[in-house]
Amino acid sequence: MSNIKTANTQFPVLDLIKKRWSPRSFSDKAIAEKDLLTILEAGSWAPSANNTQPWRHVYAFRGTEGFDKLWSTLAPGNQPWTRQAAVLVVSIGIKELPDTNQKNHYYLHDAGMFNSFMLLQAHSMGISGHLMAGFDKAKLAELLGLPATDETVSVIALGYPDAADKLQEPYKTREITPRTRKALEEFTYQLN
Numbered sequence: 305m306s307n308i309k310t311a312n313t314q315f316p317v318l319d320l321i322k323k324r325w326s327p328r329s330f331s332d333k334a335i336a337e338k339d340l341l342t343i344l345e346a347g348s349w350a351p352s353a354n355n356t357q358p359w360r361h362v363y364a365f366r367g368t369e370g371f372d373k374l375w376s377t378l379a380p381g382n383q384p385w386t387r388q389a390a391v392l393v394v395s396i397g398i399k400e401l402p403d404t405n406q407k408n409h410y411y412l413h414d415a416g417m418f419n420s421f422m423l424l425q426a427h428s429m430g431i432s433g434h435l436m437a438g439f440d441k442a443k444l445a446e447l448l449g450l451p452a453t454d455e456t457v458s459v460i461a462l463g464y465p466d467a468a469d470k471l472q473e474p475y476k477t478r479e480i481t482p483r484t485r486k487a488l489e490e491f492t493y494q495l496n
């Protein structure tokens with residue numbers, strides 16, 4: 305089934321990828337703990353440089369104090385629609401290679417790989433995810449008591465998607481606007 309958010313691709317891209325998108329309208333339905341853990345485990349099977357897996361994740365379910373604490377660190381533009389998310393997940397990158405005190409130059413890359421796998425697994429289960437960089441990094445690090453070697457990378461809102469009508473503007477319009485991408489020719493180059 306196609307909808308306004310389905311990617312209009314030039315080539316036969318996987319349906320899972322075409323249909324994933326980042327909604328802001330979430331239903332009341334809770335995410336079962338085992339489903340959340342399935343999603344997180346899927347993320348852990350993403351590749352990472354030297355298999356260092358330089359990530360940690362802190363999550364909280366709606367209706368808990370933990371959720372309210374995480375939510376309080378979100379940017380004003382992200383707070384209205386994330387109130388209704390079923391789960392908030394903080395993605396944390398570990399900046400040092402294990403046991404070496406050496407910089408891991410790929411921690412942000414690898415955290416992003418984790419998140420991609422997580423979002424696709426979630427989508428396959430009917431659960432939508434919406435990544436955010438709009439949050440107070442210092443406040444969140446303090447709240448979680450993170451060591452200096454850890455960095456908060458993103459916060460992800462997860463939930464079962466719901467109708468755009470439930471949202472106020474400007475979020476409502478974003479929910480019904482088609483997704484776009486640069487054309488392949490704009491960013492791919494063949495070297496002969």
Ligand SMILES: Cc1cc2nc3c(=O)[nH]c(=O)nc-3n(C[C@H](O)[C@H](O)[C@H](O)COP(=O)(O)O)c2cc1C
Nearest residue numbers: 324325326327379382434435436437438439458483
């Ligand atoms: C690192 C990152 C940070 C983002 N930050 C925010 C954010 O703070 N608020 C928001 O509404 N969306 C945020 N997004 C979502 C993007 O705007 C969204 O993925 C993009 O517009 C493409 O839309 P799609 O995911 O529906 O294809 C972020 C996405 C990424 C990957």
